[in-house]
Amino acid sequence: MKRTHMKTLVIIVAILIAVGIGFSVGTGFLCMLPQLMEDELEHREFINEIIKLPEPRYDSETSIEETLSTRRSIRAYKDEPLTLAEVSQLLWAAQGITSTARGLRTAPSGGALYPLEAYVVIGNVESVTKGVYKYKPHEHELVKVRDGDVRNELAAAALRQTCIGAGSIVIVFSAVYERTTRKYGDRGIRYVHIEVGHAAQNVFLQAVSLDLGTVVVGAFKDDKVKIILNMPNEEHPLYLMPVGKK
Numbered sequence: 650m651k652r653t654h655m656k657t658l659v660i661i662v663a664i665l666i667a668v669g670i671g672f673s674v675g676t677g678f679l680c681m682l683p684q685l686m687e688d689e690l691e692h693r694e695f696i697n698e699i700i701k702l703p704e705p706r707y708d709s710e711t712s713i714e715e716t717l718s719t720r721r722s723i724r725a726y727k728d729e730p731l732t733l734a735e736v737s738q739l740l741w742a743a744q745g746i747t748s749t750a751r752g753l754r755t756a757p758s759g760g761a762l763y764p765l766e767a768y769v770v771i772g773n774v775e776s777v778t779k780g781v782y783k784y785k786p787h788e789h790e791l792v793k794v795r796d797g798d799v800r801n802e803l804a805a806a807a808l809r810q811t812c813i814g815a816g817s818i819v820i821v822f823s824a825v826y827e828r829t830t831r832k833y834g835d836r837g838i839r840y841v842h843i844e845v846g847h848a849a850q851n852v853f854l855q856a857v858s859l860d861l862g863t864v865v866v867g868a869f870k871d872d873k874v875k876i877i878l879n880m881p882n883e884e885h886p887l888y889l890m891p892v893g894k895k
Contacts, residue, residue: 698793700777703734705741705789709858716857723862724812726893730773731817735859739892740784740791742855743767743820743848754786756847759840764828765848765887768878772800773817773893781878794879806873807866807889816863816891820852821874823884845887852890862895 744767745755754763767784769791771777779798782791804813813819822845829837849865856863866889874886 698778700733700782700791700793702737702740702789702791705738705745711858713854716854720853720857721862722864723893723895724815724864724891726812726815726817726862726891726895728773729817729894730775731861731892731894732775733777735861736769736771736774736777736818737789738859739818739820739852739855739861740767740769741789742851743822744784744786745789746786749787752787755851756844758844759829759837760832762828762832764824764826764841765845766823766825766884767848768794768821768823768880770799770803770819770821770878771817772798772819795877799877802877803869803874803889806877807869810866810868812864812891813866813889816893818892820863820888820890820892821878821886822848822888822890823878823880823886825883826885827883842887849888849890852892856892860895861892863890863892865890 742755744763744765747753747755751761752763753761756765758764767786769782769784770780771782772779778793778796780793781795781799782793784791800814800816800819803819804810807813824841824845826838826841829841831837833840853863853865867887869886869889871886874880874889875884878886880886
C-alpha cells in the first residue's frame with residue numbers, strides 16, 4: 650500500500666474513533682440529562698421551601714411599660730436555639746399584618762405604602778434548616794431564598810461585628826424606596842428611614858417580652874449584604890438585627 654493511501658486510512662480510522670467516542674459520550678450525557686434536570690428541579694424546590702409560621706400571640710404577661718423600661722442593646726448571646734414560635738412573634742412584630750381588610754401592619758408607614766422587606770438569616774432554630782428566608786407578611790410565612798448558614802459571611806460584611814455571627818438568627822430590613830418616593834418624591838427617602846426605625850423598635854420590644862436579646866447594626870457593606878441574601882436589585886439593606894438568648 651502506498652504511503653499516501655496509508656495516511657488517508659489512518660486519518661479515516663482516527664475520525665471514526667473520534668466520532669465513536671463522541672457518540673458514546675454524547676449518548677451517556679443524554680442518558681444523564683433527565684437526572685441532571687431532576688436534581689436541578691429538586692434544588693430549586695428546596696431553595697423555594699415555604700415555612701408556614703405559627704399564629705402570633707396578641708397578648709402577654711409583660712406590659713409595654715416594662716418592655717420600654719428594660720430594653721437594652723444586647724450583643725452577647727447564649728449558644729441555644731430559638732423556637733419557630735419565637736421567630737414568628739419577632740417577624741410579626743416587625744412587619745406583621747394587623748388588618749387583613751386594609752393590609753395595615755404593626756409599624757406605621759407613610760401613605761400605607763410599606764416599602765420595607767424583612768429577611769431572617771436562620772442559624773440556630775429548632776427544627777428549621779439553616780438558610781436565608783424572606784418574610785411574607787400577608788401569608789405570615791417564610792420563603793427560603795438561600796441555603797446554608799451565612800451568619801459568619803454576614804458578620805464579615807458587617808465589619809466583622811461578632812454579634813452578627815453569635816445570634817441564633819439575624820433579622821434584616823431592606824427597603825424598596827420607589828414604593829414611597831413615587832408619591833412623595835425625594836422626601837419619601839426620609840419617610841422610609843423613619844419607618845425602619847419604627848419596625849426595629851417593635852423587634853426590640855418584642856425581644857424583651859420574649860426574654861431575648863438584640864441590637865441594631867447599621868454598619869455594613871451594602872453590596873456584600875445584598876449578595877449574601879440574594880436580594881433583588883431594587884432593594885437596599887438598612888438594618889441588621891441579631892437575636893439570641895440572653
